Amino acid sequence: MAKYNKLAGKHVLVIGGSSGIGRGVVEGSIEAGARVTLSGSSAKSAATAVAEVQAAYPTAQVAGVACDLSKDSVEADLEALFIEAKKPQPIDHVVLTAGDALLIADVQDITLEKIRQVARFRMELPLLLGKVTARHLARSNECSLTISTGGIADRPSPGWSMIAYVGAGLTGLARNLAVDLKPVRVNAVEPGFVITGLWGAMGLTAEQLEAQAKAVADKVPTGRAATVEDVAEAYLYLMKDRNATGEIVKTRSGSNLV
Ligand SMILES: NC(=O)c1ccc[n+]([C@@H]2O[C@H](COP(=O)([O-])OP(=O)(O)OC[C@H]3O[C@@H](n4cnc5c(N)ncnc54)[C@H](OP(=O)(O)O)[C@@H]3O)[C@@H](O)[C@H]2O)c1
Structure with a gap:
């Protein structure tokens, strides 16, 4: 067994691996010698x-x-995904990066329907994924579940109350699932701004996204907006370190410092 290249020969399931940050985790896992199963929202995207x-x-x-x-x-859909994914080889690591467009709304425009829409991918899905993961992974600290959150709860912004709420909740969820699923490890990655298709889904044109990336680059200590290749490293690390559970790894260009 490799001493440091701990993903060699492992099976990584990336839920949301069809694009964005998840695609970076897929490619990084493959470069590390892992078998990968990725999921997408449709047969075509997968x-x-x-x-x-x-x-x-x-x-x-x-x-x-x-x-x-x-x-x-x-x-039931997650259960079917795990059953299909584990056919060639048991699953060692599960990564969740699937998410719909973030619903930003002035506080006076928040409705029960919108709250439930936000909760679907960032409250209900991760919680049920913890439940399903516990049924399918070996009871070993060599196995892990890594979910995704964001830093908005630490840096409030007008219109982001619903997202801040679930973002903070996801860090609590990762920590508590780490206890519920032990010895399987459960962690979360908290990316800052990353250039992905998410922003297009939220209505930004290519020019607006480029302008946003430049504004971020001008401000943050690293001097550049993050790419999926950058933040994928946090997920790879959390899969490999058998000593890490209940941790929130932040990869955010030093944006918290300025
Ligand atoms: N990008 C950022 O700046 C940033 C910052 C902080 C946190 N995050 C969080 O990180 C996670 C990943 O973000 P990203 O930027 O990589 O997003 P992305 O590029 O938009 O990718 C989203 C992924 O979710 C999948 N997905 C969307 N709707 C789905 C559905 N109905 N069923 C199943 N899968 C579905 C997509 O699959 P298909 O392509 O197959 O539809 C895709 O694989 C999200 O939770 C996001 O909130 C992102």
Whole structure:
């Protein structure tokens, strides 16, 4: 067994690995010698992602599974995803990066419907994923679940109350699941601004995203906006370190310092 290259030969399931940060985790895991199963919201997005990854890494062991996580059947859909994913090899690590567009709203425009919409991907899904993960991973500290949150709870911004609420909740969830799922490790990654398709889904044009990335680069100590290749490292680290559980790893360009 590799002493430091701990992902070699492991099986990583990246839920939301079809694009964005999850795609970075898929590629990083493959470069580390892991087998990867990625999920996307549709058969088309999963198949496209697999084809692109295979073109970049011709010897990669990568499979794609369609799993739309926006439905009330989310627990059964996760169960089906795990059963399909583990067919060639048991799953060692689970990473959750799937998420819909962030719902930003003036406090007077918040409705019960919007709260429930925000909760779907950032409250209900991670909690039920913890439940399903516990059923499918070996009871070992070599196995892990890593979820994704964001830093808005620490740096409030007008209109972001619903997102700050679930963001703070996700850090608490990772810590408590670490106890509930032990010895399986549970952690969270808290990225700062990362250039991904998420911002396009939230209505930013390519020019606006470029302007936002430049504004971030001008401000933060690292002098550049983060890419998925940067923040993927946090997920790779948390999968590998058997001593890390209940941790929130922040990768945010030093934005908290300025
Ligand atoms: N980007 C940032 O600046 C940033 C900062 C902090 C936190 N985050 C958080 O990090 C996570 C990943 O963000 P990202 O920027 O990588 O987002 P992204 O590029 O928009 O990717 C989102 C992923 O979620 C999947 N997804 C969307 N709707 C789905 C559905 N109905 N069912 C199943 N999967 C679905 C997408 O799959 P398909 O492509 O197949 O539809 C895609 O793989 C999110 O929770 C986000 O809030 C992002």
